[in-house]
Amino acid sequence: MTAIVEIRGLRKTYDDGFEALKGIDLSIEQGEILALLGPNGAGKTTLISSICGITVPTGGTVSVGGHDVVRDYRGARAMIGLVPQEITLEPFEKVIRTVRFSRGLFGKAPDEAHVEKVLRTLSLWDKRNARVIELSGGMKRRVLIAKALSHEPRVLFLDEPTAGVDVELRKDMWATVADLKAAGVTIILTTHYIEEAEAIADRIGVINDGQLLLVEEKAALMQRLGRKDLRIELQHPIDAVPEMLSHYGLVLEDGGMALTYTYDTQGERTGITQLLSDLSGAGLVLRDIQTRQSSLEEIFVGLVKEGTA
Numbered sequence: 001m002t003a004i005v006e007i008r009g010l011r012k013t014y015d016d017g018f019e020a021l022k023g024i025d026l027s028i029e030q031g032e033i034l035a036l037l038g039p040n041g042a043g044k045t046t047l048i049s050s051i052c053g054i055t056v057p058t059g060g061t062v063s064v065g066g067h068d069v070v071r072d073y074r075g076a077r078a079m080i081g082l083v084p085q086e087i088t089l090e091p092f093e094k095v096i097r098t099v100r101f102s103r104g105l106f107g108k109a110p111d112e113a114h115v116e117k118v119l120r121t122l123s124l125w126d127k128r129n130a131r132v133i134e135l136s137g138g139m140k141r142r143v144l145i146a147k148a149l150s151h152e153p154r155v156l157f158l159d160e161p162t163a164g165v166d167v168e169l170r171k172d173m174w175a176t177v178a179d180l181k182a183a184g185v186t187i188i189l190t191t192h193y194i195e196e197a198e199a200i201a202d203r204i205g206v207i208n209d210g211q212l213l214l215v216e217e218k219a220a221l222m223q224r225l226g227r228k229d230l231r232i233e234l235q236h237p238i239d240a241v242p243e244m245l246s247h248y249g250l251v252l253e254d255g256g257m258a259l260t261y262t263y264d265t266q267g268e269r270t271g272i273t274q275l276l277s278d279l280s281g282a283g284l285v286l287r288d289i290q291t292r293q294s295s296l297e298e299i300f301v302g303l304v305k306e307g308t309a
């Protein structure tokens with residue numbers, strides 16, 4: 001596959017001296033859906049803005065479809081559709097007119113067939129003559145996408161497409177993204193929701209503190225993240241994990257009253273049976289055991305911590 005977006009050593013230091021991007025390298029393949037996950041202030045929007053030519057990088061290079069975003073801004077920008085996080089629409093305008101207008105802004109000749117195709121893909125064709133103010137929140141978001149697709153971009157950026165949106169709408173949005181991918185659009189989205197990345201992305205990138213901690217195929221990442229904890233409460237406190245149990249990576253907690261064992265739910269063997277037998281062999285008496293699935297949130301926080309350590 002050819003990379004449609006190439007980012008090399010991208011840096012952004014804002015005027016106040018704040019380093020928001022500290023050298024990002026990333027290739028985005030044509031036709032993929034890449035989700036960028038990261039906590040508040042990680043640099044996601046700065047990264048997207050730099051690719052879209054809204055923010056001028058202070059180092060490195062970005063090209064989209066072979067066009068350098070600084071030297072050939074117009075060429076690069078024509079390849080890009082950007083859906084901002086905030087809903088910015090003219091309330092009294094008709095849906096179809098706002099989409100036509102956006103196309104015109106890119107200097108493209110009118111093309112009713114394309115406008116119709118975009119509106120149909122986004123299930124907005126029946127609403128084409130409705131005024132924006134008459135639409136539901138989910139439909140308004142879809143109008144923003146329709147505007148971003150009006151000039152036939154090859155890469156679509158969605159900045160937190162479902163922030164503050166209810167579960168139903170979120171699922172609608174995921175289905176829309178899948179339809180767009182099927183129509184050949186490369187999609188890069190930012191999100192705080194790891195479930196969202198899990199639901200729609202082909203690859204997931206985790207960004208924190210201006211650095212890309214990892215970019216990985218979703219399936220591989222999910223396998224790595226699919227872990228559970230087994231909490232073992234002891235009858236009597238211990239000072240340290242017995243030597244013969246050291247290979248389990250147990251963590252001693254609660255003043256020596258509990259041990260936590262983390263295992264891979266997707267692995268062939270959890271090792272629990274052997275562990276319980278070895279605990280008994282080490283002379284430990286158990287009071288209770290509980291399993292706990294680490295939440296996706298915790299997993300993500302763990303990853304971010306691991307990356308900055």
Ligand SMILES: Nc1ncnc2c1ncn2[C@@H]1O[C@H](COP(=O)(O)OP(=O)(O)OP(=O)(O)O)[C@@H](O)[C@H]1O
Pocket residue numbers: 014015016018020038039040041042043044045046047
């Ligand atoms: N114009 C600016 N001047 C100075 N600092 C800025 C500017 N814009 C953003 N920053 C800082 O850069 C960092 C990254 O911000 P950015 O908006 O890229 O993060 P984000 O990952 O998109 O966060 P969020 O999830 O909260 O939207 C933040 O610390 C932010 O305060």
